[in-house]
Amino acid sequence: MNREELIGVLKLIIEPYTTNNESFGNLNEETDFINDLQINSANLVDIVLDIEEKFDIVIDNADMERMLNVRAAVEIIEFKLSEQ
Numbered sequence: 697m698n699r700e701e702l703i704g705v706l707k708l709i710i711e712p713y714t715t716n717n718e719s720f721g722n723l724n725e726e727t728d729f730i731n732d733l734q735i736n737s738a739n740l741v742d743i744v745l746d747i748e749e750k751f752d753i754v755i756d757n758a759d760m761e762r763m764l765n766v767r768a769a770v771e772i773i774e775f776k777l778s779e780q
Contacts, residue, residue: 697777702770709746713739725767751777 697705707723714720714733729735735743744760747753747769753776755763763769 699770699774702773703766705750706747706766706769706773709743709750710735713743723766725770726765728765729769730764747773753777753780 703723703725707720710723710729710733711720713735716732716734719727719732719734723733727733729740729743730737740763741760744755744763748755751773753773755772755776759772759776763772
């Protein structure tokens with residue numbers, strides 16, 4: 697799965713949790729989950745759980761703390777998938 701496809705899957709996971717449709721429509725690697733998409737910390741945990749389930753990976757607490765924007769999420773997912 698290439699980076700563009702990963703972002704597409706990530707976008708599907710994020711969509712139910714965002715309240716800022718304008719930022720969601722312009723989602724790119726620089727998009728911040730909390731500031732741009734207005735996703736609260738509880739929903740961010742739900743997103744991480746959904747990512748783990750979708751990609752069959754485990755995201756530890758250190759990676760979860762880094763996962764604040766789309767770029768970090770994609771990098772973490774790519775790394776975890778490469779370990780399999």
